[in-house]
Amino acid sequence: MSQMHSHGPGQPSHSHGPTPPPQQQQQQPMRPPDPIMQQLIEESFQPVDIVLGDPDNSVVLCAPHSLEKCTACDADYSALNRISRTLQMNPNLRCPPPPNIVSQKLSQAINAAKEEGNTFFKSGQRDKAIQRYSMAASLAAQRPPWEASQLMREEVATVMSNRSVAFLEEGDYIDALVDAETVIALKRPWSKGHFRKTKALIQMQQWDDAREAVQLGLNFEPGNAEMSQMLVEIEDAVRRQTEESFRRRQKKVEA
Template sequence: MSTVDLQIYNDKVVCGKHKKEVCSECNQSFIEINDLTRHLKSTNGQVPPPGAVLPLRSQQIAKMREDGNTHFRAQRHQEAIAAYTNAINIAFDRPLWEPSQLAREELAVLLCNRSAAYIARKEWVDAYVDAQGVIELKRPWSKGHFRLGKALIGMGRIAEAIEALNLGLMFDPEATEIQKALKEAETGLEAEEDE
């Protein structure tokens, strides 16, 4: 067993020799230790039992998501994106002892909503990236595949959009919004082939 030379520098655990949080020369990373330390400091010594959820964080996320939804319904898409982004940042920062499934569910919904706002603004690449995140977090949820399909249509990648939408229909064969988008994509592909 080898020993690791470390020290506290600028309130972080770092490589003792090079004073780096991630030191390629010593082949060490102290990111996880520093994350845990940051979360433990935020509790002021009152660490909750495993699986406990801090209600204030959940309330903040829910409030920002609802603010985003309100902006989206009013077609203030940039404001919706900002609200969803704030909620995503808070969800990403959940303490390590909280159930990871909770963060996954929150993030899937928030990324899906932000993808919709990006689609409304025709910001296809950002919509695509968020939709991919939704699928990574919650693969069987048809909404993620729908958002991915819409983003791909916007990017002109019609064959890939059809594939994404068909996959979404496998998870929810009755999804009318996916069926409609699939018809739109197939019509676009036929038009491309006729040219």
Template structure:
């Protein structure tokens, strides 16, 4: 069973992603193309709590180039005996070691413009293939865009990555569905819901996949969930009417 969609990926509608960031100025180094957002002032009460709970720990530095924190007594990155876990801190340290041009982390809210532009370019190319009906090529573009978005550095706003992934994977889910790969379409829709729960599009994609897999009741539940977040969404209301017809 196949269904038509009221708008293809890339067309203007209320669920569209934010517009692409402006191109960097000539002469800027790609790895330093960081857009900075306004840094909020720290909460004095929260700072006081942090200072009160601060406890110094014994550590030593290990290879490579004394960039890895280890417990001083056992030389372990994660030590149950000492109650220490430097895994995340060391992963951030490795990023700087592997990228010597980044001499220090940017302020909170910094965004890599080059990565944003790459994600947007690949997603837009996928949309072009989608409109041409070349869905396998569209999936390839969406997959590359999703991979780049998922590799944002730890200090970049997590919400930005979620917004990018939600839009990309929603489009990829549509392409998978058109090609008849409804399991993959369902998997992508589930991720969209996880990263952008109030957005009806994820539920729409999941409901479409469930219908094709023979689970109409499950599809009804997803549409009803979407309408809890967006009760005036005409697309979801129309789909609900289709699902509740007696001759469906």
């Protein structure tokens, strides 16, 4: 039996009795759909000819060609099928969990691979470090689609930044640049990506591109002393390059 009481002076009395069953609780009436929006949805609806594929009819394919991605049919069901495959591999999930749920085991595996890469890099084993960073990035990209995409972007950006350094130390400036570009694409305001890109471009002696990259990075972090010093060095290199080009032209004219 419920009892009425208060929790302190001046506070209203209330009951801690049992909550009535759902059917007895007052339910908010469902709002009818917006007729204008409903009309727009119906007008834009276009039926799609599909078939279901293995395993167990859990993936969607275009009917004419039985393809997941089909140019002829202008169809791409890869994102939908990724969710379907994930649910297929996790039969205990009746529906995707809320986006604030994070797979802790996957997070631990990603972090472990990244830390192993850091250990190898510090010991000078850059090839093994690159392998571990690649593994960590691959694991991060496998996060279920219902998890917040920002988490995956943070993880991949961090690992790619580390791998860019390893490639740079290995003398593979192209791959170092590609990884830096990936970091920027995932996390543009992070000055670290622009710093990595600048370092790669400096090694390739692409001074104009390097200057543009470091200036963009400084826009996001104006107080970065290391990038400011890089800009000074790049400006000096550009000036020397311009002077050398001018001297060569002068020699040709004199000849």
